[in-house]
Amino acid sequence: MFTPGSKLFLGLTGFAVAVSVIYVALVDNSMGGAVTLLFIAAGTALLAGLTLFNRDGDVAVGATDAPAGAEQLTASLWPLIATVGFVGIVVGLITHPIVFLLGLIALLAAGVEWLVQSWSEGASSDNAYNASIRGRLLQPIEFPVLALVGLGVVILSFSRVMLAVQREAGAIIFIGAGAVVLLVGTLFALKPNLKKTLVVSVCVISAVGVAASGIAAASNGKRAELVAANAEDHFSHKDCGEEKNAHFDGTAQGTISLRSSVDATVELRDGKLIAHELGIDKATQTITLTKSNNATIIFRNKDNKEARLTAYLGTKAVQTGVVEEVLDCTQMIGKGHEQALTFKIAKPSMASVKPYTLTVPGLEGQSIEIMVP
Amino acid sequence: MSTKIRRITAGISGLAATAFLASCAKNAPQDTWQPKGSNARTIDNLQEPVFAIAGVIGVIVLCVVVYCVIKFRDRGQAMPEQTHGKPALEIGMTILPALILAGVGVFTFRTVFELAKTSDTQMVVNVTGQQWWWEYDYPAQVELGITKPIITSGQMIIPVGTKVLLRETSRDVIHSYWIPALNGKRDAVPGRVQTLRIDADKPGIYAGQCTEFCGLSHANMRMETVALSKEDFAAWVANQLTDAKSPADKTLAKEGEGVFLNQCVRCHQVNGLKKADGTPAIAAPDENVWAGAAPNLTHLMSRNTFAGASWDLLSQKCRADVWGASSETVGKKYLAGVSEACLNQTDLRRWLRNAPAMKPMYSDPTKLTPTNGKYRGMPNLGLTEDDIDKLVAYLSTLK
Numbered sequence: 001m002f003t004p005g006s007k008l009f010l011g012l013t014g015f016a017v018a019v020s021v022i023y024v025a026l027v028d029n030s031m032g033g034a035v036t037l038l039f040i041a042a043g044t045a046l047l048a049g050l051t052l053f054n055r056d057g058d059v060a061v062g063a064t065d066a067p068a069g070a071e072q073l074t075a076s077l078w079p080l081i082a083t084v085g086f087v088g089i090v091v092g093l094i095t096h097p098i099v100f101l102l103g104l105i106a107l108l109a110a111g112v113e114w115l116v117q118s119w120s121e122g123a124s125s126d127n128a129y130n131a132s133i134r135g136r137l138l139q140p141i142e143f144p145v146l147a148l149v150g151l152g153v154v155i156l157s158f159s160r161v162m163l164a165v166q167r168e169a170g171a172i173i174f175i176g177a178g179a180v181v182l183l184v185g186t187l188f189a190l191k192p193n194l195k196k197t198l199v200v201s202v203c204v205i206s207a208v209g210v211a212a213s214g215i216a217a218a219s220n221g222k223r224a225e226l227v228a229a230n231a232e233d234h235f236s237h238k239d240c241g242e243e244k245n246a247h248f249d250g251t252a253q254g255t256i257s258l259r260s261s262v263d264a265t266v267e268l269r270d271g272k273l274i275a276h277e278l279g280i281d282k283a284t285q286t287i288t289l290t291k292s293n294n295a296t297i298i299f300r301n302k303d304n305k306e307a308r309l310t311a312y313l314g315t316k317a318v319q320t321g322v323v324e325e326v327l328d329c330t331q332m333i334g335k336g337h338e339q340a341l342t343f344k345i346a347k348p349s350m351a352s353v354k355p356y357t358l359t360v361p362g363l364e365g366q367s368i369e370i371m372v373p
Numbered sequence: 374m375s376t377k378i379r380r381i382t383a384g385i386s387g388l389a390a391t392a393f394l395a396s397c398a399k400n401a402p403q404d405t406w407q408p409k410g411s412n413a414r415t416i417d418n419l420q421e422p423v424f425a426i427a428g429v430i431g432v433i434v435l436c437v438v439v440y441c442v443i444k445f446r447d448r449g450q451a452m453p454e455q456t457h458g459k460p461a462l463e464i465g466m467t468i469l470p471a472l473i474l475a476g477v478g479v480f481t482f483r484t485v486f487e488l489a490k491t492s493d494t495q496m497v498v499n500v501t502g503q504q505w506w507w508e509y510d511y512p513a514q515v516e517l518g519i520t521k522p523i524i525t526s527g528q529m530i531i532p533v534g535t536k537v538l539l540r541e542t543s544r545d546v547i548h549s550y551w552i553p554a555l556n557g558k559r560d561a562v563p564g565r566v567q568t569l570r571i572d573a574d575k576p577g578i579y580a581g582q583c584t585e586f587c588g589l590s591h592a593n594m595r596m597e598t599v600a601l602s603k604e605d606f607a608a609w610v611a612n613q614l615t616d617a618k619s620p621a622d623k624t625l626a627k628e629g630e631g632v633f634l635n636q637c638v639r640c641h642q643v644n645g646l647k648k649a650d651g652t653p654a655i656a657a658p659d660e661n662v663w664a665g666a667a668p669n670l671t672h673l674m675s676r677n678t679f680a681g682a683s684w685d686l687l688s689q690k691c692r693a694d695v696w697g698a699s700s701e702t703v704g705k706k707y708l709a710g711v712s713e714a715c716l717n718q719t720d721l722r723r724w725l726r727n728a729p730a731m732k733p734m735y736s737d738p739t740k741l742t743p744t745n746g747k748y749r750g751m752p753n754l755g756l757t758e759d760d761i762d763k764l765v766a767y768l769s770t771l772k
Contacts, residue, residue, distance in 0.1 A: 261565040263540075277512060278566060279497045279538040288512030288522045290501045292658065292665025293544050294564055346659035348642065373510045373522035373669075 003056040005119050009048035016041035050137070056123065076117055082110035113138065154207055157214020163226065164217035167251070225250055240310040240329035242362035249308075254337030256298070262340075263287070263295045266309055266358055266368055269302040273359070273366040286369045287358075292346050297358065299330050300338045307360045308332045311370070313345055314352040348372045402580035405553045409579060410572045412488055412556040419484045423477055430473070488557065491568055494538040498529060500569075502541070502548030502561040503664035504587060504749050505594035505732070506681035517606075523613040526668040527682040528597045532606035533576050539569045544664040545749075549585035552598045558584050573600030575700040578677075578707070589733040590750065595682040605704035609675070612708075612772070616645025617671050620770050629767025632760045640667035640751075643771065663747040673771040674711040680732055680751075684720045691715035710772050718765060725761045727753045 002010070020037035027033065088103020120134035121127075158177070162170045184206075188199060221227065229247045239245040264277045264287045274283040289295040299309035310329040317323050330339040345356060349372045356370035406421075408414040496517055501508045511523040517532070531537045541550055543561040550569060551558035559569035573579065583594035601609060620626035630646070634654055638646065642656040658667040673679065677687050677695060685692050691714075695706045724731055729738075734750025741747065756764070 261567075263566060277497070278540055279491060279494050279568060280512070280514075281492075281494075286513055288499065288510065290499050290508070290510055290542070290666075293501060293542060346665060347655060347657075350644065350653055351655040371513065371522045373524035 003051055004122075005051035005056040006048045008115070008119065009044045009051060012044040013041050013048055016044060047137075056119075056133075076114065078110045078114035078117065081106055082114060085110055150207065153214075154210050157211045157217075160214040160218040161210075163222045164220050166223060238327070238329055240308065240327040240361065244306065244332045249332040252331035252333050252337075253339065254333055256338055256340050258296070258298065258340050261296060262298050263289060265298045265300065267300045267302055268307050268309075268360055268363070271303065271363065271366070273363065273368055275358070275368045284368075286371055288371045288373065289345060291348055291372045292344065294342055294344050296340055296342045298338055298340050299333075301333050301335060304335055306332045306334050307363070309339075309341055310359055310361055311341060311343055312354065312357045312359070313343060314347065314354075314356060345370070345372050403553045403582060407554060409554040409574055409577065410556065411574075412570055412572065413554055415484055415487055416557055419480055422480075426473065426477070488570070491538055491570060493536055494570070495535045496531070496537045498531070498537060498539055500529070500539045500541045500550055500561065501544060501666070502550065502583065502587070502594075503544040503666055504546065504734070505583070505590040506668060507548075507550070507583075507594075507596045508666060508668065518610045519614075521614065523610065524669045525613065525672065525676065527678045528578075528599050528676045530599045530601060530606065530609050531571070531573060532603050533573050533600045534603075536570060536572050539571060541567045541569060544666060546587050547585050548583050548587050548594065550581070550596065551584045552579050552581035552596070554579040555598060560585055571598065573598070576600050576602050576605070576704050577700055578696055578703065588749070589736070590681070593681055593683040593732045595678075597678065597682050599707055601704045601707065605708055608708055612675060613672055617643050617771055618645065619647070620767060625763055625766040626770050627767075629763035629765070632756075632763050633767055636754055636756065636760075637670075637764070642667075642669045642671070644669070644671040661747060663744045663749050667751075670768070670771055673768055674716075675708075675772055677707070677711065679721065680724055680728070683732060684724065685717050686711045686721065687715050688717045692717075711769075713769060716765075716769060721765060721768070722761055724751075725754075725756055725764055729753055 016037050020034045020041065023037060024034045085103045085105070085107030088099055088106055090103075092098070092100025092103050116134055116138055120130045120137075123130050123133055161173065165173060184202065188194060222230075225247065229250070232247055237248075239248045262278060264275050266273060266275045275285065275287050276283060277287050287297075297309070297311075301307050308330050310327055313326040313328060315323040316326050328341060328343045330341050333339055349356060349370075356372060358368040358370060360366065405413075406417065408417040496514060497512055499510045499512065501510070506526055507529075508524065508526045509529045510525075511519050513519055513521050539550065539559070541559055541561040542565060543563045545563065547563070548561040549558050550561055552571065555571040555573060556569060559567050561567065577600055579598045579600065581596045581598065583591060583596070585591075587594065620630055633641075633643070634646070634648060638654045638656050640656055640658040640661050643654070646654045648654045656667065659665040661667075668679075674686065677685060677692065679686050687695065691712075695703065698706045720731075728751040729735065730753070732750065734752075735741065735748060738748075738752060
């Protein structure tokens, strides 16, 4: 009833289940390890089912015309990879979890590949046939995984390049790369008789080129402004004052695509600040926002001077007896530019001694009051 | 007549009778076929002819199917000659439905664009959904007498014959606002502001229901829109703009104020309420409730319902008096609020005693870890009967 292949996988399944039970009972009852082992059990059970279903690839093991265990074994790299994986696990335990993870993946992958290869080589004396049944079993897994890894490498490499070059150059590279991909893809589509080796060569060389560029870019580091912004914690700290900040304001975007779900629009024009609330036609100096809810305000600068919109959102206690103002702001933007500002006010207006406001730092006598009922 | 046919006939008759009897309901405040405002009427003007067309087609299709089933049923006869293709019929049966759907589509699109119109808005209300009640805040609109924002919940008050724009959003999950008599439904989505226009032809109270499943008490998330005459609306606004007054010393209500300050002000705001040191008592629902808000109770007794409009503050008799009032008198009756004689003490006390028992809000209060210890609704505060007496006395003063 059971084929040799299914016996092997059923044995592994039973072993994994037994180990998971022992693991929970003796090692760790937090279930994390047991879940991993049970996943392995599920995987081997699936393989057992598959081999049982297709009777080990329809190979009549032991038949006189297909003697099992023929001596024409092929060379295998899997033992070497398994060893590398094992070493990775050990080194990873000492150094870094990512090394451990990569080692584990290598060990598991090598283990499965090695097992299936050994099993398939015992199927018949015909190496080509053995390779085909191995492929039938493993290629549905290998191809998607390799494609995913390949794509990941290309994307990661490309992202390193984009982080290393200047912003303007990045845009040109992005457009150029996209255009080349489109052009080459169109060429391939229009010339279906192109040699397969040529197509594969172009793809492989391109991928290697992108990967090499990525490695070079990563070793070169991110562009200076990003390094400086990281060093000054620019991404978590906003400078909401009158002065232009080299980093916070350095990468200001002047356009936004947001058009719906805007609570109000605030415009700076001729030195005056005016607001328009959603649904109310006329300009106003007060807007009403619901409390404990994100509100989005669009700021449009129609003045000649660069400006930012700063929201005063009350105070918060930073330590006993010490309170500081809560501010949020857009970046400094020039004439004709716009930015969105999203914030939340948890307490009604009556909770704040000073009214909640929207102002432009440096512009005296102009403010929009935020009323929170 | 065979037993089988008798059973089928009885079944169809039963279904038809059920449908007919259901259409006879007198008290059906959420009937989509009785529009009471221009937007609802616009929808009704589309749905009635579409329903008629669909009904006629449905009946024809049903008759043809029944005819074929009976006429060509298996009697053991020989298999008829099989044919393939009838171009004229196939093309006809494709073009005809396409034409009908195109016709319906044209009128549907026209209706959709008509309903989306907001340029002639006369009043704006922010409508915010959260588990499981609706908050309404009215931005300052001086021409309507709203000199500073007003906040209320459960019942939204609008002036009759006024095009009101609702700016809908949500603080937690997706809800959907629907007053069938006044317009279609619109989802309230966290992080988004969606607009819906309503207006009412006549003064009255129009019932609605959240129509997007939003958690345990979705069915208890109700809402009402009260349309008042312009004069009555002005009177309502004038009252809402005032702060609550502290009850006289040495009264049960004054003691209730103390209980309120100890227990309720953690989440519920009462404008004008002061702490013992004279500073304003500010509620902090953002620290205690997952949605970050709880109903403002400054004018609790000016509305007829509580707990997401699911329970009446008015006794059954008084409620019937207000809801059954004519359009000429409903405003005055509504503005009278909840008098001591009309207060539905039974439900209010049950609510104060153990709110989650009336309205399921969280399955197990010991498992609030996923919400950082914050409740999704009012918890059981473990109040004593003495505290409840005092609180009811205090809440009754919040007119």
